[in-house]
Amino acid sequence: MKLTDQDKKALELQGEDFFIEAECFFDRAFQRPEYLFNQRGKAAGTAHLQRNLIKINPVLFMSNKEEFFEQVIPHEVAHLITFQLYGKVRPHGKQWQYVMETVFKRPALTTHQLDTTDVAGKQFTYRCSCTVHQLTIRRHNKVLKGDRYLCKHCRSNLVFEGE
Template identity: 65%
Template sequence: MVNDADKKALISRSEKFFILAECFFDRAFKRPAYLFNQRGKSAGSAHLQLNLIKYHPILFKQNSADFFAQVVPHEVAHLVAYQYYGKVRPHGKEWQFVMQNIFNCPADTTHSLNISDVIGRQFAYQCDCTTHQLTIRRHNKILKGLKYRCQKCQGELKIKGL
C-alpha cells in the first residue's frame, strides 16, 4: 500500500527527529526497523524492546502532512525516551519533554485523523448513561463471557436492543 518513495520519506522524516535528539542529548540513538503494516485505529506504534516503529499505510496515504508533523515525531519520541530514560510511562513527563522541548511538537497522546476507512464493523452497546460503539474484537469477547463496564457510570455494557 505504501510505495518505496513514501517509505523513504517516512524513514527520512524519522531520521530528522533522531538527529534532533542526538544533538540535544549529545549521544547516539539506535535506529529502529520500520514496518508499514499498522492496523486498526492507531496511526503508528513504537515497540520499545524490539526497537521497531510501525506506520499505518491507509492513514498515511490519507493524511501524509499530519503524519510528518505529528505521528512520526510521536513514535520516535517513544523510542528516544525509552533509550535515554529507560522504562517510563508511555506518555509520561519524559516522552512529553522529548516532544515539546526537543522536537518542538505538541505532546498529543492521540491523533485526530479521520478513521472511517479503517474502523471496521462496530456494535452498539448500552450502559446506564449512554451508547458505546465497540469493535468486533470486544463484541466477540463479550459473547465469550467477558464483561465490560462504562468508565463514567460503571454500568455493565449490554448489547443494544436486547
C-alpha cells in the same frame, strides 16, 4: 494498501531527522529502528520499544500525509527515544512529553484526530446507564467469551444491544 518506496523513504527520513535532533539535544547516540508499513486498525502508528520498531498505518498515511510528518512520526520516535533514555516509563508520561515538547517542539498529543472511516471495522452497539457505545469486533468477541467492559463515566457494565 501498499505505500510507494518513495513514501516509505520519506517517512524513514523524517524519523531520521528527529533522531538527529534528539542526538544533538542529549549529546548521545540513539539506535535507529526498523520501520514496517503494515499497522492496521485505527492506530496511525505504533512504537514497539523492545523490538526498536515503528509501524505505520498505510491507509491512514495516504489520506493524512502532512499529519504523519508533523505529528505521528515524532510521536513514535519520541517513544523510542524515551525508552532508550529512561527505560520502561509511562507511555505518555512526563519523560515522553519532555521529548515531544522540549526536544521536538511538538505538542504532546496522546491520540490523533484523523478520520478513521476508511479503517474502521464492523462496530457493535452496547449501552450503559448513561449513553451508547460502539465496540470493535475484537472487544465484542471478548465480551462473548466472558470479559466485561465498564463505562468510563457512569462505571456501569456495557450491555450488548443486539444486531
